[in-house]
Amino acid sequence: MRILLVLPLALAVASCSARDSAVAEDGRERLVGLRADDLRLCAGVPNLTASSAGGEFWTYDRTPPASGVSAPVPVIGGSLSVAAGSTCRVTFQLVDGRVTRIGYSAESALPLSQNAACAPVVQGCLGMVDRGTVRRE
Template sequence: MPRPLPALLLLVAACAARDASIANDAQLRLIGLRADDLRLCSGVPDRRETSDGGEFWTYVRTPPSSGLSLPVPVAGGAVSLSSSSNCYVTFQVVQGHVTRIGYSAASEFGLARDSACAPVVQGCLRMLDQGMIQRD
């Protein structure tokens, strides 16, 4: 009899690891991106702060929770799998260009901690790859 639960857990973990990789990749590849291009690919930031170090644009993402409940015949109950996380992505913008990107995320996938941040930067990476935006 096939065991769908381990396969499902593996699939969820693989997706989280992929998204964490996207978020980590963005921390290098989006440095030098123009502020206008950042607004184009990630939208208008939820918060903006200014200090001596430049501007700090923060995007807050709280994706909807998702869950799956599978019956476990042996125990006579159900096993519940859920994914819930949030992310704060902060871009430091100096002289109109991204100089640093920081993540503050909470996730149930310990090793893929920044996976919830991928949606904020994913569009920027795609547009960069397609040559629609560029770094200076």
């Protein structure tokens, strides 16, 4: 009976994670060209910054709250907890004050949702690009 209750919730969590992963991948392409001031406006102040011959690097670390169901599901030899916990590090490379590349380093407990935890970092920026509040060039 518990499995019948937990299975739809687990599928919903997996679906949301897959959607968030797609948002992160969309951001990797659509935010190239964003000005440094606009990036700071939509993503906030980075956790880390560094400079090299390749440009500036702004890094954002995010650990969103775990989502999912933590009800134990009985299986042979114990139980299984269904939850989606993940962390993400997003690094923006900026050259001449504009985003040139975006890299993700993420961990996920769910398959097919590798970069899902990165979505909150880029989601606000994507919304501002869509509304024309900020522009890529």
